[in-house]
Amino acid sequence: MVGGGEGAYIGNIHRLASRLDGHWQLVAGAFDVDPDRGRAFAIGQGLDPARSYGTCQELIAGESGRADRVDAVAICTPNFTHYPIAKALIEAGFDVICEKPLTATLADAVALERLARESGRFVGVTYTYCGYPMVHEARVRIARGEIGAVRTVQVEYPLEWMAAPIERAGNAQAAWRTDPKKNGRGGSIGDIGTHAYHLAGFVTGLKLDSLTADLATFVNGRALDDNAHVMLRYQGGARGLLWSSQVAIGNSNGVRLRVFGETGSLQWFQEQPNELIFTPLDGRVQTLKRGADEMSVDAKARTRTPPGHPEGYLEAFANLYAGFAEAIRARRENRVPGPIGQNLPLAHDGLKGVAFVEAVVDSAEAADQPWITPVAV
Amino acid sequence: MVGGGEGAYIGNIHRLASRLDGHWQLVAGAFDVDPDRGRAFAIGQGLDPARSYGTCQELIAGESGRADRVDAVAICTPNFTHYPIAKALIEAGFDVICEKPLTATLADAVALERLARESGRFVGVTYTYCGYPMVHEARVRIARGEIGAVRTVQVEYPLEWMAAPIERAGNAQAAWRTDPKKNGRGGSIGDIGTHAYHLAGFVTGLKLDSLTADLATFVNGRALDDNAHVMLRYQGGARGLLWSSQVAIGNSNGVRLRVFGETGSLQWFQEQPNELIFTPLDGRVQTLKRGADEMSVDAKARTRTPPGHPEGYLEAFANLYAGFAEAIRARRENRVPGPIGQNLPLAHDGLKGVAFVEAVVDSAEAADQPWITPVAV
Amino acid sequence: MVGGGEGAYIGNIHRLASRLDGHWQLVAGAFDVDPDRGRAFAIGQGLDPARSYGTCQELIAGESGRADRVDAVAICTPNFTHYPIAKALIEAGFDVICEKPLTATLADAVALERLARESGRFVGVTYTYCGYPMVHEARVRIARGEIGAVRTVQVEYPLEWMAAPIERAGNAQAAWRTDPKKNGRGGSIGDIGTHAYHLAGFVTGLKLDSLTADLATFVNGRALDDNAHVMLRYQGGARGLLWSSQVAIGNSNGVRLRVFGETGSLQWFQEQPNELIFTPLDGRVQTLKRGADEMSVDAKARTRTPPGHPEGYLEAFANLYAGFAEAIRARRENRVPGPIGQNLPLAHDGLKGVAFVEAVVDSAEAADQPWITPVAV
Amino acid sequence: MVGGGEGAYIGNIHRLASRLDGHWQLVAGAFDVDPDRGRAFAIGQGLDPARSYGTCQELIAGESGRADRVDAVAICTPNFTHYPIAKALIEAGFDVICEKPLTATLADAVALERLARESGRFVGVTYTYCGYPMVHEARVRIARGEIGAVRTVQVEYPLEWMAAPIERAGNAQAAWRTDPKKNGRGGSIGDIGTHAYHLAGFVTGLKLDSLTADLATFVNGRALDDNAHVMLRYQGGARGLLWSSQVAIGNSNGVRLRVFGETGSLQWFQEQPNELIFTPLDGRVQTLKRGADEMSVDAKARTRTPPGHPEGYLEAFANLYAGFAEAIRARRENRVPGPIGQNLPLAHDGLKGVAFVEAVVDSAEAADQPWITPVAV
Structure with a gap:
């Protein structure tokens, strides 16, 4: 995860939702614009200090070299940083889960959507309500x-x-x-x-x-x-x-x-x-x-x-995360995803x-x- | 009442609503474009045959000559006839309660509103929901x-x-x-x-x-x-x-x-x-x-x-009729109307x-x- | 009507409800335990002074002698007076519409129900919610x-x-x-x-x-x-x-x-x-x-x-009054009452x-x- | 976990709810009356085969000897087995989270409550709605x-x-x-x-x-x-x-x-x-x-x-699990539990x-x- 550290609302939602069904595990992150605060937050979340990064660049560098590198990176930073972060991650070969809006400007959105299409990387966008x-x-x-x-x-x-x-x-x-x-x-x-x-x-x-x-x-x-x-x-x-x-x-x-x-x-x-x-x-x-x-x-x-047993917002969000997991798995396994991996919000x-x-x-x-x-x- | 005869929806609502509080009594009407059907309907409503009119013109003629002439005439005819009927009634000195829309054309509405203003006649319009x-x-x-x-x-x-x-x-x-x-x-x-x-x-x-x-x-x-x-x-x-x-x-x-x-x-x-x-x-x-x-x-x-004792649509409509009664009485008695006679929908x-x-x-x-x-x- | 004068809640409801459909007209009443106050109230309601009675006994005496005597009497007095009043009315040959409870004691209820049955008089009880x-x-x-x-x-x-x-x-x-x-x-x-x-x-x-x-x-x-x-x-x-x-x-x-x-x-x-x-x-x-x-x-x-055009409590009450009217008419005309005159709350x-x-x-x-x-x- | 295997409704709820906040990890279980089916289910859930037990007795024996033995055992079996299972677990020194009802008979309940009290073991009961x-x-x-x-x-x-x-x-x-x-x-x-x-x-x-x-x-x-x-x-x-x-x-x-x-x-x-x-x-x-x-x-x-972001049944259930975790931790740390660890449903x-x-x-x-x-x- 990039962003979503101390005090962040949506970052916590991503963590709760990704955990619910057991499809995802949070193993690495650069959670804050302040590298020290970000690393401290990561360790507080129980992450391996070696994967508690100070910046997105560190995360890309650190994870790229690992055999057990992360399957995907969630971007929970302010809107105007979505594009450069997503671009760097995609170019480094990572799948991406991006908070909405995709970018802060139309030009960035056009570029990112093209990059997603041409790279073949998975780019999910968390339009929560379709979960x-x-x-x-x-x-x-x-x-x-x-x-x-x-x-x-x-x-x-x-x-x-x-x-x-x-x-x-x-x-x-x-x-x-x-x-x-x-x-x-x-x-x-x-x-x-x-x-x-x-x-x-x-x-x-x-x-x-x-x-x-x-x-x-x-x-x-x-x-x-x-x-x-x-x-x-x-x-x-x-x-x-x-x-x-x-x-x-x-x-x-x-x-x-x-x-x-x-x-x-x-x-x-x-x-x-x-x-x-x-x-x-x-x-x-x-x-x-x-x-x-x-x-x-x-x-x-x-x-x-x-x-009669109400489900709510977190379950909807978890459905997106379950869907992203299924879509990524299906692509790796070269098969059609099951129903939860279809009709997802993408780039x-x-x-x-x-x-x-x-x-x-x-x-x-x-x-x-x-x-x-x-x-x- | 003009219009609102057999099978008319809104005419019946006007009758129910005007009766609820005892302020109005239906005593004369020309209820139908078909004079015979209108007269028969009037008699079926218990009206004096002498006041069961075939047309609006007859009603104006008949009522104008009576000491106990009607206090006001409700117009429940199709939209395009509102203007000529209201005009004739106002010019004959009757107060009018008109179904909405006031008229079918803007020119008619402008003319009727001016006539209402200049004649001093009361012209209420049944915008029900403000009842x-x-x-x-x-x-x-x-x-x-x-x-x-x-x-x-x-x-x-x-x-x-x-x-x-x-x-x-x-x-x-x-x-x-x-x-x-x-x-x-x-x-x-x-x-x-x-x-x-x-x-x-x-x-x-x-x-x-x-x-x-x-x-x-x-x-x-x-x-x-x-x-x-x-x-x-x-x-x-x-x-x-x-x-x-x-x-x-x-x-x-x-x-x-x-x-x-x-x-x-x-x-x-x-x-x-x-x-x-x-x-x-x-x-x-x-x-x-x-x-x-x-x-x-x-x-x-x-x-x-x-x-907890629900009131509904008929009571709202009755409030308009009660308000019209109060406004007309207050004008006659040269006093400020009570609360129900204020904030009424007019021409x-x-x-x-x-x-x-x-x-x-x-x-x-x-x-x-x-x-x-x-x-x- | 007996009872239901100045300040009475349910008496006013009876009047509103009975008026809505035009089946009933209030023409006589003894509205108060205080005869003068009752007579004043009656006159305030627009009743003929000759039929503005001071007591129920006066009402029975006055109405019994008239060709246009009332069709039925509504009893809106406190519970414990229902029985004597209803009894007197029934014995004088009047149909009765009684507020619930029928009586204040079981013995009175048993007696009144028997009297209703044996006399053949109509005794409606205003269990409102079945309206x-x-x-x-x-x-x-x-x-x-x-x-x-x-x-x-x-x-x-x-x-x-x-x-x-x-x-x-x-x-x-x-x-x-x-x-x-x-x-x-x-x-x-x-x-x-x-x-x-x-x-x-x-x-x-x-x-x-x-x-x-x-x-x-x-x-x-x-x-x-x-x-x-x-x-x-x-x-x-x-x-x-x-x-x-x-x-x-x-x-x-x-x-x-x-x-x-x-x-x-x-x-x-x-x-x-x-x-x-x-x-x-x-x-x-x-x-x-x-x-x-x-x-x-x-x-x-x-x-x-x-x-979508809400009806409420008064309409329900009015349905009882419409039903009582139909039942009484049907009995007089020796026919089966229409649907509204069936399934009524009786003695x-x-x-x-x-x-x-x-x-x-x-x-x-x-x-x-x-x-x-x-x-x- | 004991019980709650293939096809069980409430076992799955326990797993989802315990996972949401990251306080619990499912590491061992005897999920089925059929030992083989239970072991297969455990492995399907990603458990270590060594901790995929066939029976509760095996679970007790296996976990008792481990340094990383489970913190608590959830009982999701039919009502009449709650007592013997809970008794065996408590006597072996395990904390217990038991589905309601605590037991199928009053005698069992009295005995189990006494055992809980005297042993000092934690016994939570999942009265969901107080979550x-x-x-x-x-x-x-x-x-x-x-x-x-x-x-x-x-x-x-x-x-x-x-x-x-x-x-x-x-x-x-x-x-x-x-x-x-x-x-x-x-x-x-x-x-x-x-x-x-x-x-x-x-x-x-x-x-x-x-x-x-x-x-x-x-x-x-x-x-x-x-x-x-x-x-x-x-x-x-x-x-x-x-x-x-x-x-x-x-x-x-x-x-x-x-x-x-x-x-x-x-x-x-x-x-x-x-x-x-x-x-x-x-x-x-x-x-x-x-x-x-x-x-x-x-x-x-x-x-x-x-x-405006609805939480529901799983979050309520998760609150019980978070509370149980907090209560158990607080006891170990010899401190008063925080608010979520108070007002819990116990034996x-x-x-x-x-x-x-x-x-x-x-x-x-x-x-x-x-x-x-x-x-x-």
Whole structure:
């Protein structure tokens, strides 16, 4: 692992999630921009001091020479460092698991996606929400035609934690997220709107045609948007509405997806992730439960407990890690991966996410609000 | 009453609602385009045959000559007839209660609003959702500053009933709603989006600056939009997102309003109308209950039963009728109306609704998607 | 109407509910124990002064002599006066609509039920919750066998309003409810537990075999139970658990019924009365919506608005009044009443309610907790 | 680990949960009654073949001689074998983590609890639901007096999976649970009612005074109860109602606890475990969220993710394992354990659970239904 040391939120999530199923073991890391602090953290995690590195360069050098070198490296550093770190790792022959967004700029994303493609290295991107079993269930059912052709998608990702100017009150997480140099051009749209966009595309299988957006910055002095409204037109005629916000008081982590098709609808709310609400045309509102017999192979492969025994965010994250393990193993063994190793978020998804954010910001900045098509969809 | 005879949905609602509190008595009517059927219906309702009219003209003629002439006339006819009927009634000196939309065209709305203003006649418009006590509670709390300055409004009104082409399968209600001549230029946006727009403005007190919209028609052969996405910019900087749909399977009557301010948020869902969800910054999600001691005078004036004894749609509608009665009485008695007679939807609100629909359609039809400002806000 | 004057809660509910559908008109009343206050109230309600009576005796005398005498008299007085008033009315040939409980003592209930039976007078009892359309829907579906033979019933009626000793702080409603002389022997069990018991029996069609109960009085100095736990054994082997409480903070009017059968279950919660939750064996949890096409004739007869347009407590109460009107008309016209005039709560249901409360109190007072069978089931 | 091999549900849960936080490593096991199958399973789990034992006796013999012997042994075998296995392990000096119920008979439970006490060995019992952070939050708030003295407790644990006679259709899990020899005298009450009883006592801190119960067997031919109703009287005057069922269609794992005190109430539903509903007297219904700043030290110690990022059943189970690790470490280091190592379910809780089940069955079998006091509370 690179980054994710003391006090890091997402680094700890990666460690918990990778441990759950026993597919991964944390054996080496460069956890901090401060080499000493990083090494101390590594040793505190029980790592071999020889593999407790001060920098990513040391890690590459140290691991490259080992017979038992790491299978993959997770990148949990701030957005603007993703590209150079990922590039160095890939060029040194390592597989990579990268936090979203793939990179902070579109140019970096295009380059990294090409590098991933040409090198043949595995590059997973942790779009967490597609780790949830009921998100796969929704995807499978739509692909099977259970709600008919999709007409409209309502997707939102509101948060409340940045409703006040906490970045000026010592909150480090908020500070880098509101700094265009570290975060990229998108504020709420880059941090969380990209999750919503990925989720909608993942579940429906739709590709974007164009979008038009309205960004707002409600907290005085903030340099990036903290609220984004986006109207989406998908190829083939479906429409979408996307809302992301960092100032929506009352929302802890309000990812909500609703998909309406010709003959039915599906709804999934991340805070009640074990349920998927299905309504057929002229029929009853019905609750599909994770773990039920009728679930798809795809959902079952991502399920550990029976209905009524809630699984959550860590299990979803663990499903991504289990999937990455399976995909890497299958490639080595030259076989098709099992269900959990399929439909994973990869470099191209990362590129699409960055391209979406760029297009949203471009649209919002254009005086005449044209409909804009991202460079990758 | 004019219109609202045999088989009419909204006419029956008007009768039920007006009866509940004993403020109104139905004594005269011209209920049908077919004079005989209208007269028969009137007699079936227990009306005096002398006041069971065949046409609106007859009603005006008949009532004008009576000492006990009706206090007001409710108009429950198709949209395109609202204007001529209302005009004739107002010019004959009657007060009017008009179904929304006020008129089918913008020109008619402008004319009718001016006529209402200049004549001094009372013209109420039945924007039902502002009859709910918890909608008033939300309005009062925002006006008091309980959530600070409003930042973003999420409002939606999805329905499912027109997901299939039922207008071609004999459904009369769907038939006139999809006929531009009878309904006006807006499909879902005119039929229900206008309710959502009114509700958002009513609760927040915000006035629109401009909007940009995307309309879609998902049912083949339908002449008007059945799904509308609108981005709103309010005066002063607040933003909004509005969705209306007639094809959103799973939604019976899904009016939902969420308002996010600097220091708190409020949420109200029409299908659970007795509750208002309030969250203060850094605080807990809390449920305000209709009928509770802490409710405002405005909410209490619209409440008949204690908490836990659900009131619903008919009570909300009855609150409008009670308010219209109080406003008319207060005018006659030359006094300020009590709380239930204040904050009523009147002709100017009706005009704003029509202007909004026009602006949405104009925006959607404009190739370059400019931000458009309605002629009345 | 007898009782239900100034400040009375339930009297006003009776007036609102009886007015909604236009079947009843309030034309006479003796509204108060204070004759002058009662007459003043009547006149304030717009009644003819000649029919604004000071006492029930005056009402009987006055109405008996009129050609247009009242069709029925609603009794909204405190429990212990129900019997003498009802008796006098029935003996004078009036039909009666009586608030629950039918009487304050078992002996009175037995006598009144016999009088009703032998006189042929109509005696309706306002067990409100069986006025809800979805309660009828549950009853119909169970009778049709949609959940198989009933195994267990979970029914509860918790309230919070008497969690503190408000009867000693001037609350008149609480004062008579905690006075054994005015209320009868059952506290929470008599006031609200009897509703729960009636609802469970009404929906399932089950008759009680025996019960065992545990009563508690949590507010110091209160003379009657304010919390009741009852285990039920129905004839045929089904079981039940009943909880009533006047001290359950957080519950406004928490009537909840859950019925589990061999092949499915049904759940209904009074605060969300427009929905009925149905789950078949090995199937999905499904929401049945009031107003949907698939609803039974019985539910539709009690429905005024489409799905998504909430109906509530007043509409349920109005359904009882509509049902009483239909039953009385059908008797006069010597025909079978329509659906709304069937399955009404009548004198025998009132007797069963009183017998249930007596058995609960007897069981709780018996040192050895035997299973007790009420005298009427 | 003893038991929990191929096809075992709960064994896998133990493995997942113990792995999550990195406190435990699975290094030895005797996973199956069939020694060969057990050894093969162990090797499949990646264990050292030398520590892949065929029987518990082999495990004891093998581990006793090692310097790196296991820290503790988890017992995941059928109920009736808990006692002999735990006894042998404790006598050989091992700490033990035992699935509930502690034993299948009261005599065994009494003996095992004494042995645990006298030996000083650690004996944890996996009452899963007290691993949830919001259950601790409820406990802390009640102990702090936030709802005043507890008046009544409503606790239930309904399941649907045994609504049909699946034990006769090849379901092994159902087969041993319905066999008195393997399961003990309590059916639903022993399998799940004991969880509900423990949860209620854990959260409120109340000790039982006495109970009276009604057991039913709804599936023909089943030898044990599949539905239990119990009325509880706690020391000090509080009351409770407990329902457990294996035939309640619509309930996946419906653990629900509601506690009503003098000045407030708390509600927790296992299927929405990240929330705790709090209502103060005369106040608003409020949602407490896991992970929020205002949570207690006890809840925070059991929390890995922020509000809105759902944790679930595995995390609760992992909290027990983390607590057991901390308690064992603290004992070795002769210090007070940190918060996660406190308030753990231990042998005495196991004994109380078995004594409760015995008392319930005794009460139900007694013809005269006396109130019965369990031998340990």
